[in-house]
Amino acid sequence: MCGIVGLFLKTERHRHELGRLTAMMLHEMRERGPDSAGFAVYDRPVGDATRITVLAEGRQPDWGAIRAELEPVLGAEVAVTPVHDHAVFTTSGDGALARQWMIENVADLAVLSHGSQIELYKSVGDPDLVAERYDLASRTGTHAIAHTRMATESAITTNGSHPFVTGANTCLVHNGSLSNHNRLRRQLERTGESFQTENDSEVAAGYVAWRLAEGDTIDEALRRALVDLDGFYTFAIGIEDGFAILRDPIACKPAVVAETDDWVAMSSEFRAIAQLPGVDDAEVWEPKPAQIYSWSLAA
Amino acid sequence: MTDVTTFDLADRTVRELNQALHDATSGAFRVTSPRGAHAVAAGIDAAIDVEIDGSVGYYCAGMHQQGTVRIDGNASTGLAENMMSGTVRITGSATMSAGATGHGGLLVVEGNAGARCGISMKGLDIVVGGDVGHMSAFMAQAGNLVVLGDAADDLGDSIYEAELYVRGSVASLGTDCVEKPVEAEHLATLTDLLERSGLDADPADFRRYGSARRLYNFHVDDIAAELAEGGATGIAAELAEGGATGNGAA
Structure with a gap:
């Protein structure tokens, strides 16, 4: 099953309440995914800083010690803000290098996201509790993507929870299952992508990140994804200045989109959208199979 | 003009609404604030009129019989699935x-x-x-x-x-x-x-x-030809060689 929500704010109007609106949407998708939840929030960049969100599941390790080891690797100052068992590292150094170093050198740590705008939190448990623990409701920003998971093919773990990030500021949530993810993972690893789970959806995130790194636009990347990804999927994808949706050609997994002058909202079900401000005047439609939908802040 | 009973789903549950619709034998009902809820007005089996003011979720007016349901909005998966009689009308779109x-x-x-x-x-x-x-x-x-x-x-x-x-x-x-x-x-x-x-x-x-x-009808000649094209051996090849008789050979 699983529930997806995405909210992309085209104008300033609701950016002060991005988190509150996203939490409201996530709440409606609880029944589709009571096992675990996660959310990614995109806010304005702060100077040239990269944020790296990491997870030490259920623990609060000596974040200062990790920071002290990381600084000489990056040759730049690093700040760290703990949020329960997550922490956000901020640095003007190379975010991708920081991610790779932590994956290779810090035991029992997962690097959830890196990039100038994105922060990402995930946990097992009731989606409302996850939203509350990591304070989704008070967050501001331009767009957010969230997921509630009903685990059917693998165990209920935080690492198996969405969203997934492999490239800077690129995040993906998935309802469905891929059938060629093992081969794709091996192919992507040869291009230099690194993965932290056995999850099929992480491979989809890695695929999109790889294509964007190769210079594709998000539309070009998704056009290729239609050829290279085999399986069932409804994806919601966040990039640093944009938001995209893709469904496989059979389109078994549900999706609905609503758009106003101020926002684009996407979810597995309309009830997640039904209480957004201005929804009565929104244009509402079902995304077509194998059709790429994308929005950009730059446009 | 018959009285219209209003159910506001902001205050009442879908279960309460559907029970009232199942208990009714006549009359008109208006449903407000459906907010994408599932199974709204499912299982009606009486000559009643139901008007839903807003968008609904899955299986709205499922298994519908006799009465009329009108939805002013959109509907998700399975609108009027397995309906038996009566009328269901939606002014917007259905997924x-x-x-x-x-x-x-x-x-x-x-x-x-x-x-x-x-x-x-x-x-x-x-x-x-x-x-x-x-x-x-x-x-x-x-x-x-x-x-x-x-x-x-x-x-x-x-x-x-x-x-x-x-x-x-x-x-x-x-x-x-x-x-x-x-x-x-x-x-x-x-x-x-x-x-x-x-x-x-x-x-x-x-x-x-x-x-x-x-x-x-199943045509064994067709399947034999199909299998032979794929390089099949054994029984499929035998069939392809023209040995097909029995059920499909007529």
Whole structure:
């Protein structure tokens, strides 16, 4: 099953309440995914800083010690803000290098996201509790993507929870299952992508990140994804200045989109959208199979 | 003028609403603030009128019999699935599998219907003011599907005996679905359905599609040839060599 929500704010109007609106949407998708939840929030960049969100599941390790080891690797100052068992590292150094170093050198740590705008939190448990623990409701920003998971093919773990990030500021949530993810993972690893789970959806995130790194636009990347990804999927994808949706050609997994002058909202079900401000005047439609939908802040 | 009983789903549950609709034998009901809730007005079996003011979730008016349900908004998966009689009308659009497996009655979608509209329909009449998605009328067995707009890929795949009428373009026909001539009786059916649906269109503008009936029987000759093409050996090769007798050889 699983529930997806995405909210992309085209104008300033609701950016002060991005988190509150996203939490409201996530709440409606609880029944589709009571096992675990996660959310990614995109806010304005702060100077040239990269944020790296990491997870030490259920623990609060000596974040200062990790920071002290990381600084000489990056040759730049690093700040760290703990949020329960997550922490956000901020640095003007190379975010991708920081991610790779932590994956290779810090035991029992997962690097959830890196990039100038994105922060990402995930946990097992009731989606409302996850939203509350990591304070989704008070967050501001331009767009957010969230997921509630009903685990059917693998165990209920935080690492198996969405969203997934492999490239800077690129995040993906998935309802469905891929059938060629093992081969794709091996192919992507040869291009230099690194993965932290056995999850099929992480491979989809890695695929999109790889294509964007190769210079594709998000539309070009998704056009290729239609050829290279085999399986069932409804994806919601966040990039640093944009938001995209893709469904496989059979389109078994549900999706609905609503758009106003101020926002684009996407979810597995309309009830997640039904209480957004201005929804009565929104244009509402079902995304077509194998059709790429994308929005950009730059446009 | 009969009294209208109002149910505001902001304050009351779908279960309370549906129980009231199941208990009623006549009268009119108005439902407000549905906010995408599932199974709104499912299981009605009485000559009652229900008006829903807003968009609904899955399986709205499922298993519907006798009465009328009107939705001022959109609906998600399975609108009026397995309806038996009566009328269900939606002013907006419906997503996947609208009218699935319906045995009877009339479903009117004034907007668009998504993928697999009328899948496995068994006698229901569906009139869609806009377009229908891919694989609409998949394995349809009886009834009429009238589409004023366009039909996406694989219309009528593996269809048995339902009649499909499309005014716009058909992206592609599914397996065993073919275009058929529009005769006087079909024009009469169309005229009647358009009139009852209240949608404005000229019956003469529609093309008709239905089953070529090539999938009704298993032909062992076909499967033998198919297997032989794939380099099959053993029993399949034997069949391909012309040794096929028995059931499929007639």
